[in-house]
Amino acid sequence: LVDGKSISFKLNESMNYDCLSEHDPNDFWSLLLHTGCLTVDWEKTDTLNSEDSSADDIAVKLPNLxxxxxxxxxxQKRFNSFFKKDNLADKIANxxxxxxxxxxxxxxRTYLKKFVSIRDTATKAPKENYYHGFLNGxxxxxxxxxxxxxxxNYEAGDGYADITFKSEYSEKAVIIEIKATSVGSDLIPLSExxxxxxxxxxxxVPFLQNSMTQSIFAYGIAFSGKNCLVACKKLK
Incomplete structure (x- = not known):
């Protein structure tokens, strides 16, 4: 929806509070439509019904900016609150x-299943861009x-490392290179x-030249849909 696309669901035209207690996604989307948070995408709705005369789905989209x-x-708030809870982001970095x-x-893998949709990665831009943004988040x-x-995208050596960072007192350094491929592909060679x-x-090189840096770990993280594989090598 935030990408300007439509979603479809079965409209509940007789919404009430008892319906919401059943936690049916169709009721949730119906509520948003009834309250004006969504608007009908008539073109997509007509297409859905023409493809299947027995279908009673309705297509909706966000009405305005x-x-x-x-x-x-x-x-973004939900994403941030999830990672701040129990210091999950700190635990991953550590x-x-x-x-x-x-x-x-x-x-x-747990977070990809929770937050990422296959549709999110189905763009014309390089797949790595999406996962790069995910890790930055x-x-x-x-x-x-x-x-x-x-x-x-840190300039280092003879290129640009996707993500790099150090610990609080610079004694530990991490270098992450991101790769992405289509769903079902072998991730092992990609991470290697x-x-x-x-x-x-x-x-x-920039980290090896710093005498304060005692350890350097390189990571190759290969993504595919909601899956990933993490390869690691200690460089110092």
Whole structure:
């Protein structure tokens, strides 16, 4: 919806509070339509009904920019509150600092299933862009000073590292290279290629030159739909 597209559902024309207690998604969307938060997309609705004469689905979209901004703000608030709860963002970052790729992979898979739709990644832009933004969103919820020198598309060595950051006192550094592919593809070689890119393009050079940095971990994170695989290599 926030991308300007439509969704379809079965309209409940006799809404009441008892209906809402059943937590049926169709009732939720019907409520938003009845209260003016959504408007009917008649062109898409006619198409749905012409394709299936027995269908009683209705297509809706956001009516204006004001409501679109409201949707976006509430989605962002929910995302942020989720990661700030129990310091989840800090825990992921800390796992990256110590090379615990299994924990990072497990947590990211959980969050991808919760927050990401396959449709979100079905854009003309490179798939990596979406997941890059997703990870940036995670790390922006870390506690103050938990991460330092956080960079996105950081010029390092012979290229640009997707994401880099250090611990509070710069003794630990993390380099993340992101790859993405279509659903069902093998993620193992993709994550390994990401690690190789970090090494071949010398992304770690700025960190190796800093005497305060005692450990450097490189991560290749390969994404596919709601799945991911995290490869890790200690460079120092």
């Amino acid at each position: 004001e409501i679109k901004d409201c949707f976006r703000e509430n989605i 796992a990256l600092f110590i090379g615990d790729s299994e924990y990072v992979q497990s947590q990211l 995670v790390f922006t919820n870390c506690s103050n000073d938990f991460l330092t020198e956080y960079h996105s 290629n990401a690690i190789n890119q970090v090494e071949n393009k010398d992304y770690a």
